[in-house]
Amino acid sequence: MPILQDIADSLPDDGEASLIRRAAAGDADAVRHIVKAHNQRLYRLVRAVLRSNADAEEVLQEAYLHAFSRLAGFKGEASLSTWLSRIALNAALMRLRAQKRQKRAAAETRPFEADIIPFPLSSSTADPERVMAQRQLLRLIEEATDALPEAFRLVFVARVIEGLSVEETAALLGLPPATVKTRLHRARKLIRTRLEEQVGPVLTDAFPFAGTRCDRLTDAVLAKLGLDT
Structure with missing residues (x-):
């Protein structure tokens, strides 16, 4: 992923802005940090729309791919959390509309083509x-x-x-x-x-x-x- 110089020039070199610049430059640690920090909120919002664990995980991954490919459009007018939430909600609503169209047409749901990596199930020693x-x-x-x-x-x-x-x-x-x-x-x-x-x-x-x-x-x-x- 190329370095997005316009983000580097427009945002201060601290906190969230620095994390965004690093993620835009392809820094795996920065991307991992962003994903883990927002996973739970975004998953819950997406699942609230789709009411399916499997669909929510797929759509959330789509939303992350969409967001990280368009960080140049993030100018800090809203928090990163809000920006990601809107992208995730839009992705979920798009999937829901597609599902409704497929049901109306009595057609089988097409399999998702991307390589989706399932989130691991958590374990508990309680x-x-x-x-x-x-x-x-x-x-x-x-x-x-x-x-x-x-x-x-x-x-x-x-x-x-x-x-x-x-x-x-x-x-x-x-x-x-x-x-x-x-x-x-x-x-x-x-x-x-x-x-x-x-x-x-x-x-x-x-x-x-x-x-x-x-x-x-x-x-x-x-x-x-x-x-x-």
């Missing part, structure tokens, strides 16, 4: 039961989020999951701040309703105290009352 419980809870939250209408889903992911401010979310999605607040309120209400429907029946079995534990306590009480046989 307690297996706790990890399983966390995964089940996360699965319920992910399912509830996926069930949101797209307009609410994007706002919810940006505000709640990614922690962006109202102003940042509004700028990212091109919405008035008041609309962001309204959609977030409705998204939270929908998710709360869905989670209550799914978790409610399970809660009746929470904090079980039966079997041996119940018998042991009963015997102890009877003994202290002098009623044990």
